[in-house]
Amino acid sequence: MQNKLTPNKAPMTKPKFGFLTILFAVICIGYMIPVLLVLMNSLKTNGSINTATFAFPNAETFMGIGNYVHGITFGNYPFYYSVGYSFLITVVSTALILVATSMAAWYISRVWNTMSKVVYYLCIFSMIVPFQMVMYTLADTARGLHLDTPFTIPVIYLGFGAGLAVFMFTGFVKGIPLEIEEAAAIDGCGTVGTFFRVTLPVMKPTLVSVGILEIMWVWNDYLLPYLVLDRTKYMTIPIHIQYLQGSYGSVDMGAVMALITLSIIPIIVFYLACQKHIIAGVTAGAVKG
Amino acid sequence: MAKKKKVDNTALRSGLIRNTMCKWWPLFLLPTFAAFCIGFLYPFVKGIFMSFTSFKTMSNYKWVGLDNYAKAFSDPTFVHAFWLTALFTVLSLVIINVLAFAIAYGLTREIRGANLFRSVFFLPNLIGGIVLGYIWRMVFTGILSYFNTNLDLNSTVGFWALIIVVAWQQIGYMMIIYIAGLMAVPNDMIEAAKIDGATGWQTLWNVTIPNMMPSITICTFLTLTNSFKLFDQNLALTGGNPVTATGVKLTELLALNIYNTFNINWKWHGVAQAKAVVFFILVAVIALIQLRVTRSKEVQQ
Numbered sequence: 386m387q388n389k390l391t392p393n394k395a396p397m398t399k400p401k402f403g404f405l406t407i408l409f410a411v412i413c414i415g416y417m418i419p420v421l422l423v424l425m426n427s428l429k430t431n432g433s434i435n436t437a438t439f440a441f442p443n444a445e446t447f448m449g450i451g452n453y454v455h456g457i458t459f460g461n462y463p464f465y466y467s468v469g470y471s472f473l474i475t476v477v478s479t480a481l482i483l484v485a486t487s488m489a490a491w492y493i494s495r496v497w498n499t500m501s502k503v504v505y506y507l508c509i510f511s512m513i514v515p516f517q518m519v520m521y522t523l524a525d526t527a528r529g530l531h532l533d534t535p536f537t538i539p540v541i542y543l544g545f546g547a548g549l550a551v552f553m554f555t556g557f558v559k560g561i562p563l564e565i566e567e568a569a570a571i572d573g574c575g576t577v578g579t580f581f582r583v584t585l586p587v588m589k590p591t592l593v594s595v596g597i598l599e600i601m602w603v604w605n606d607y608l609l610p611y612l613v614l615d616r617t618k619y620m621t622i623p624i625h626i627q628y629l630q631g632s633y634g635s636v637d638m639g640a641v642m643a644l645i646t647l648s649i650i651p652i653i654v655f656y657l658a659c660q661k662h663i664i665a666g667v668t669a670g671a672v673k674g
Numbered sequence: 675m676a677k678k679k680k681v682d683n684t685a686l687r688s689g690l691i692r693n694t695m696c697k698w699w700p701l702f703l704l705p706t707f708a709a710f711c712i713g714f715l716y717p718f719v720k721g722i723f724m725s726f727t728s729f730k731t732m733s734n735y736k737w738v739g740l741d742n743y744a745k746a747f748s749d750p751t752f753v754h755a756f757w758l759t760a761l762f763t764v765l766s767l768v769i770i771n772v773l774a775f776a777i778a779y780g781l782t783r784e785i786r787g788a789n790l791f792r793s794v795f796f797l798p799n800l801i802g803g804i805v806l807g808y809i810w811r812m813v814f815t816g817i818l819s820y821f822n823t824n825l826d827l828n829s830t831v832g833f834w835a836l837i838i839v840v841a842w843q844q845i846g847y848m849m850i851i852y853i854a855g856l857m858a859v860p861n862d863m864i865e866a867a868k869i870d871g872a873t874g875w876q877t878l879w880n881v882t883i884p885n886m887m888p889s890i891t892i893c894t895f896l897t898l899t900n901s902f903k904l905f906d907q908n909l910a911l912t913g914g915n916p917v918t919a920t921g922v923k924l925t926e927l928l929a930l931n932i933y934n935t936f937n938i939n940w941k942w943h944g945v946a947q948a949k950a951v952v953f954f955i956l957v958a959v960i961a962l963i964q965l966r967v968t969r970s971k972e973v974q975q
Contacts, residue, residue: 435816500703521947549707605803656800
């Protein structure tokens with residue numbers, strides 16, 4: 386996808402530094418204020434967060450990394466467990482979805498028979514069904530099949546997330562010329578070999594796009610793991626934060642702010658590392674309509 | 675439609691690949707389809723069935739016909755949540771799309787730092803709903819403390835706070851799509867309008883926007899369904915509070931209402947499932963109507 390914002394067919398003029406730049410700079414600083422406030426408040430004492438949210442930390446209210454230390458060890462469930470499970474679930478689910486649905490999509494678009502059609506249209510249909518529709522029955526089914534651990538929940542993610550991935554991959558595979566696969570077949574490459582050695586490498590851009598969308602979904606997902614996982618043993622970051630905040634009464638705001646900061650850091654690192662792919666992925670994913 | 679036909683032809687033409695490939699479905703198709711049955715199809719069908727029963731667990735149920743639906747529609751919390759969600763969806767749809775379009779339009783005016791600004795606007799979209807809700811809960815608690823109130827006491831503020839949070843999160847996403855759309859508007863059409871003496875507004879209204887209908891379709895579709903299905907932000911920001919004397923949660927949207935209904939006690943499971951079916955039908959109908967309406971306005975290529 387394009388990476389420069391200037392229309393490529395316009396007669397090239399130098400980007401202007403003027404009123405609009407200043408206006409956008411001000412808006413952008415305002416836009417980041419909530420995130421900066423979390424960072425600032427994570428360094429303040431618990432009591433000063435609700436009463437003086439917008440005040441800079443001073444000698445009295447400055448906590449240093451105290452909130453971080455407290456946040457990580459706070460409660461009866463260590464925060465690093467949640468971080469670990471979040472990573473595990475996100476990585477395994479995304480990998481599983483990419484491999485399984487790209488294979489399915491290839492089969493669907495190359496063998497367009499009744500079975501393929503049924504699977505394809507069911508996948509499309511699943512994209513408009515809200516999670517609330519299936520949440521009770523899904524959680525029950527998952528528990529019944531022992532899919533309620535971080536190691537097995539990727540199967541559920543594959544099942545519920547298959548729709549979008551199959552749809553996007555099928556759209557892409559349609560555009561891959563058949564000739565290269567035929568050439569591989571003539572050269573004696575079997576079906577499995579053709580897919581993994583020929584088609585899959587060609588699909589790389591879409592694999593990245595779909596991968597990004599799945600990572601963003603699984604990492605931030607709250608309700609599905611909340612309902613499916615055995616919460617006494619396993620939490621993810623969103624569940625952990627909801628658990629600390631949701632238990633009203635005396636919430637340790639300092640610790641919560643520290644944990645929110647910690648949970649945003651991987652997102653920002655991920656964003657800085659693959660911004661180009663994320664934006665391309667979003668644009669590609671949006672064209673599903 | 676034309677596309678579908680093409681696939682059929684190419685697949686048939688290539689008997690070379692197709693014939694040997696057909697028998698490989700257990701490897702290629704089955705894993706995804708099996709997971710799809712567990713993660714979607716079976717729960718979906720079972721969910722529809724359970725909405726006609728009174729159930730404690732999925733194996734312990736009694737057929738009650740349309741009772742659950744009658745109860746759902748006579749539940750004041752559900753009716754309130756429905757109208758609130760409708761209002762919320764319309765307001766956030768307009769606000770997000772107008773602002774996202776304006777930002778996208780500004781950022782494609784060849785200004786310095788456009789790439790940096792774009793990155794900043796997109797960032798909140800990567801933060802999950804729960805975390806986002808708590809970030810803003812802190813901000814609003816801080817602001818409202820000057821007025822001696824908070825999000826759990828004032829439903830009007832709570833409702834608008836929810837709109838602000840959703841706008842903050844989604845403007846960046848829609849902006850990206852609008853930027854892609856704006857770049858695709860043929861430059862010669864804009865030049866031609868200029869030569870014909872059209873003002874900036876006229877060009878925007880009569881040339882740029884009609885050419886951007888595909889992007890506008892996508893964005894309205896996405897904001898509409900996203901707002902209608904909103905859950906995480908609602909739970910984290912206001913939790914549906916405040917509650918009236920009759921038990922109606924004043925900032926509770928439909929998705930949260932369904933979730934809370936499941937949690938009352940097991941006698942409400944069937945009602946909650948019936949609400950979920952109604953919710954699904956609403957989402958599906960809205961999505962289809964909306965797609966049809968905007969599609970028909972698209973410029974013919």
